[in-house]
Amino acid sequence: MNKSKGPGSVGFDPSAETETDINPKDLEFGPGNYEAIRHTCEAIGQVMESWGFKKIMGMMWGFLYLCPEPATSKDICQTLGISPALASITLQELQRWGVVKKLSPLGKRRDYYVAEHDVWKMLRRVLREREAAQMENVRTKLQQAISALDQEVQQKADLTSRRTSQFQKLRVEDLVSVTDVSLGLLYSFLDEGKLNVEPIFSALKPYNLLAKSIKAH
Secondary structure, three states, X not given: OOOOOOOOOOOOOXXXXXXXXXXXXXXXXXXXXXXXXXXXXXXXXXXXXXXXXXHHHHHHHHHHHOOOOXXXXXXXHHHHOOOHHHHHHHHHHHHHOOOEEXXXXXXXXXXXXXXXXXXXXXXXXXXXXXXXXXXXXXXXXXXXXXXXXXXXXXXXXXXXXXXXXXXXXXXXXXXXXXXXXHHHHHHHHHHHOOOOOHXXXXXXXXXXXXXXXXXXX
16 A cells, blocks of 8 residues: 555545546555454454355455545555455455445556445345345255155055154244244345344244143143
8 A cells, every 4th residue: 555645535436427537545544544454354254254255255345344445456465465366356256246346447557446335235135145045945955855755655655654754744844934934034134124023923822822831731
C-alpha cells in the first residue's frame, strides 16, 4: 500500500453510473487500523472455514469490508501476506459468489475491488446456495430410504421383516419431519428476513401432550 500520501476522500461512489467513473485514492492505515484488520480477518476467516469455505476467502472479504476505498490485488497481498496467484484465484471465487465486485476505473491500469457491504444480503445468499441445497439433498436421501423400506415390505411377507421395516420407516419419517421444519425455518429467514417458530411448536406438540399425560399419571 502507498502510505506516502495523506488521507483523501472516499474514492468509491456507489451512485456512479459506470465503473469507469470511479477514481480510487491511495489507502492509508495506521497501526491500530492494521490491528483491527488482523483481528477481523481472522474472525471472518474462521467463520467461513466452519461453513466449508476456504479461510482465505473470509479473510480477504474482511479486509475489503474494512477498506474505506477500493483496494488493489497488491494491497490485498501486502496486507494478508499472500501470493498474487492466491489473491487472483480467491478474488475470482468471491466475485462468483457475488460478495466482491471488481472495478475498472477510467485511465487506471489496475483493477480495484470492493466488498459487498450488506452483510445480511450476503448471508442469505450463502445460506440459500449452500445450506438450503444441502438440506434439500438430505431430504431427498431420506425419501429414498423410505421408498426402499416400502419395497422391502412388499417383497418380504414375514412378520419379522415387516416389523423391522416399519420400525425403521418411523425413525426415518421422524428425520424427514425434522428436516422439513429446519427447511421451513431457513426459507422463512431467507424470504422474509425473520424466523417463524410456529413449525417448531407444531412439531413438538405430540411430545408435549405425551409429557403432560405421563405427568398426570
